Amino acid sequence: MDAGIGGTSSRFSDRVHRLLERVEHRCATTRSEKEAAYRLRYEAYIRQGLIEPRADGRLYDEGLDDAPNAWITLTLIDGELASTLRIHVAADESTVLPSLGAFSDVLMPRLRMGRVIVDPTRLAAKLEFARRFPELPYIALRPGWLAGEYFGADYGLVSVVEQHQAFYRRAFGYESWCEPRDYPGFNHKVACMGLDFSAHKERVEKRYPVFRSTWAERQALFNRRPARQTHLPAFPEGWLRAMAG
Secondary structure, three states: OOOOOOOOOHHHHHHHHHHHHHEEEEEEEHHHHHHHHHHHHHHHHHHHHOOOOOOOOOOOOOOOOOOOOOEEEEEOOOOOOEEEEEEEEEEEOOOOOHHHHHHHHHHHHOOOOOOOOOEEEEEEEOOOHHHOOOHHHHHHHHHHHHHHHHHOOOHHHHEEEEHHHHHHHHHOEEEEEOOOEEOOOOOEEEEEEEEEEOOOOOHHHHHHHOEEEEHHHHHHHOOOOOOOOOOOOOOOOHHHHHHOO
C-alpha cells in the first residue's frame, strides 16, 4: 500500500485533508455490503499475487468475518466504495484475533496480561482509487486508528507482507515483533508488527492530522450491539479498557 506515497509535507497533509472531506467510513452491516468487501479483498489480493485464485471471486474468512469482536469497515469516496479494512479487538486469550494463527507465541503473552490489542486485517483498495489518490493508504487505514482510540488500545497490530514493513515503521513507528513467517492462505511471508498506541498517538496525529477524530465519529463507527447475544455489548468509548482493568 505504500508504493508511490509522497512525503509528509504540509502540502501532502493538505491534500489528505481535502480528500477526507469527501470520505465516509462505515461498517458493513448488510449482506450486500459484506459481499462488496469480500469481493474487493479478492480483487486486490489477486492483483498483488498474495493468494491463489478462487472460483467464487470472493475472500471470506469463516470464523473471523462473523466474530462478535469484528468490524468490517468500508471507506467510501464520493459515495463509492474505495477500500475496506476488518478490525478485531481483544483483551484476553479467549478472543478471536486473525493474527493468532501465525503469531500466537508473540501475542498470547500480551493477551494473558489483559493488554488491549487492535488487529486490523484484510486491507484492500480499488485499483482505480489507488491510482487517482496517492493519499488513499492513510485514509484506508484510518478506521484502524480510530478503533485504537475508541477501545483504549495498548497495542496496534499489523500483519503485513515483508515489503510493506518500511511504510508502517516510517509512518507510524511500528516495531517488528518477530521475523516474517508463513501465513495461512498467503503466498508471501508475513511480518507481525506492533505499536505502543498511547506512546505514539500524539506524535502520529501531529504528523498526520488526518488520524484525528471526534468522539461522535468513533461512536458512530464502533458502538453497535452484535446481531447475536455475545459478551460484547454496546458499551461507550473505552469500554474494553475498563473491562481489562
